[in-house]
Amino acid sequence: MREAGFKLILMEARQVKAVLKAMHVKTDRRDAEGIARLLRMGWFRPVHCKSVSAQEVRALLSARKAVQKALLDIEQSLFGVLRSFGLKPGSAGKSRYEARIRELVAGNSALEAAAAAILSARTALRGELSALERRVLAPARQDEASRLMLTMPGAGAEVALTARSPIDAPGRFRLSRDVRPCSGRYHHRSSFIPSLE
DSSP: OTTTTOOEEEEEHHHHHHHHHTOSSOOHHHHHHHHHHHHHHTOSOEEOOOOHHHHHHHHHHHHHHHHHHHHHHHHHHHHHHHHTTTOOOOSOOTTTHHHHHHHHHTTOHHHHHHHHHHHHHHHHHHHHHHHHHHHHHHHHHHSHHHHHHHTSTTOOHHHHHHHHTTTOOGGGOSSGGGHHHHTSSTTTSEEEEEOOO
């Protein structure tokens, strides 16, 4: 749309929703009319349109988090299956985890089949998580601010990019305190419309 010559404005979604909620009859056409009125009168707060690279980083971080959650869920489900039979893996480390599970279920064909399926899925998820973590590390090393954050004790690539990606263009902030609202979920849901100017 920008290439076609339109000026683009990103409107704060909660504000737009509050205004449109006051309309008695809710249709897509009425919503479009309401948004156009807001735009003409200037009764909106424009928000920053994140760069494609910042959105790509957020997508990588979201995918990593989803895979990590799935991995933890599948490990917990395996513990649940074993617990109902009175079997406890104990504190087996990452290297001994699979061997310890197989050791516990040995001799019970039903448990062996259940554990094999879960362990197979766990191995696949661990491989995908490792691949995503390598992909996340690349943009963290390329960005100067993220590299600086990586020097802090306990801050990894995920922490650096999670802090950096919402900010996107630091030059748009006049004061450092203005950065804080941007780092939450406040600006993630926004209505994207072309200006009528």
